[in-house]
Amino acid sequence: MRQQKIHKTAVILDGAKIIGDVNISENSSVFYNAVLRADRMKIIMGKFSNVQDNCIIHAEHNDVLIGDYVSIGHGAIIHGCKISDKCIIGMGAIIMEGAEIKEDCIIGAGAIVTENKVIPENSLVYGIPTKVIRKLTDDEIEYIKQNALTYVELAKKNKIL
Numbered sequence: 431m432r433q434q435k436i437h438k439t440a441v442i443l444d445g446a447k448i449i450g451d452v453n454i455s456e457n458s459s460v461f462y463n464a465v466l467r468a469d470r471m472k473i474i475m476g477k478f479s480n481v482q483d484n485c486i487i488h489a490e491h492n493d494v495l496i497g498d499y500v501s502i503g504h505g506a507i508i509h510g511c512k513i514s515d516k517c518i519i520g521m522g523a524i525i526m527e528g529a530e531i532k533e534d535c536i537i538g539a540g541a542i543v544t545e546n547k548v549i550p551e552n553s554l555v556y557g558i559p560t561k562v563i564r565k566l567t568d569d570e571i572e573y574i575k576q577n578a579l580t581y582v583e584l585a586k587k588n589k590i591l
Contacts, residue, residue, distance in 0.1 A: 441585035446481075450489075455479070455498075459585030468494070476500065476515065480581035491527055499578040503539065511543075514551075516574045534571050 434452050441459040442448060448460065450468035455477045460466060464485040466473050471489035476498035481487060487494055487508040494508055497515035502508060506519050510527040513519065517531050520539035528546040531537065535549055538556035549555055552571070554563045 441589050443585065443588055457582050459581060461485075461585070461588075471510070478578050478582055480578060480585065482506075482521075482581075497533070499575045501574070501577050501581060516571065516578075518574050518577060534566060534574065536566060536570065536574065 434448060436442065436454045437456040439456045440454045443460065443462050445463040446460040447465045449466065451472045452466050452468045453474045455475060457477055458475050458479045460481045461483045463483055464481045466481065466487045468489040472493040473487055473489050474493065475496045478498055479496055479500040481502045482504045484505045485502050490510055492510035494510060495512040497513060499516045500513050502519045503521035503523065505522045507524045509525065511525045511529040513525065513531045514533040516533055517535045519525060519537045520541060522539055523537050523541045525531065525543045526545045529543045530548045532549055532551035534552045536554050537543060541556050541560045542558045543549060544559045550562065552566045554566055555561065556563055
C-alpha cells in the first residue's frame with residue numbers, strides 16, 4: 431500500500447476512512463464516515479478544503495484532484511475527476527470519472543456531472559445531467575471561500591468534542 435501524507439493541521443474525524451495513496455494538505459478536513467479510497471490511483475486534496483459527512487471519494491481509473499478552498503457536501507460521490515480551486519459540490523451530487531470542474535463553481539445538490547464533462551469556470555450548475563444555469567456573482571465566489579474557511583473552524587471544534 432502506498433504512503434499516505436496527511437498534513438499535521440488536517441483534521442480526520444471519527445469514522446472517516448482514508449485508504450491508499452491519499453495526500454491531504456494543510457487545514458483540510460474529512461468529516462464523519464466519509465471514505466477516501468485510493469487503492470488504485472491517487473487522491474490529492476488541497477489546502478482549506480473539506481469532505482463532509484458520508485461522502486465517497488474513489489480514485490479508480492484516474493486520480494482525484496481536489497483544489498484549495500473546496501467544500502464537498504454531505505453524501506456527495508466523487509469518482510476519478512478533477513475539482514479546481516474554490517468550488518462547492520452540493521449535498522448528494524455525483525461527479526463522474528474524467529469530469530473536470532473548473533475554478534469558482536457551485537454544483538447544486540443532487541446534480542450529476544457525467545463522465546468526461548468539463549464545467550467552465552465561474553459556473554452555477556444544476557440538474558441531471560448538469561446544465562450551466564449562469565455565471566456566479568462576485569458575492570457567490572467570495573461565499574465559496576468563506577464557506578471553506580467556516581469548515582476549517584468546524585473541523586477544529588469537532589475534533590475536540
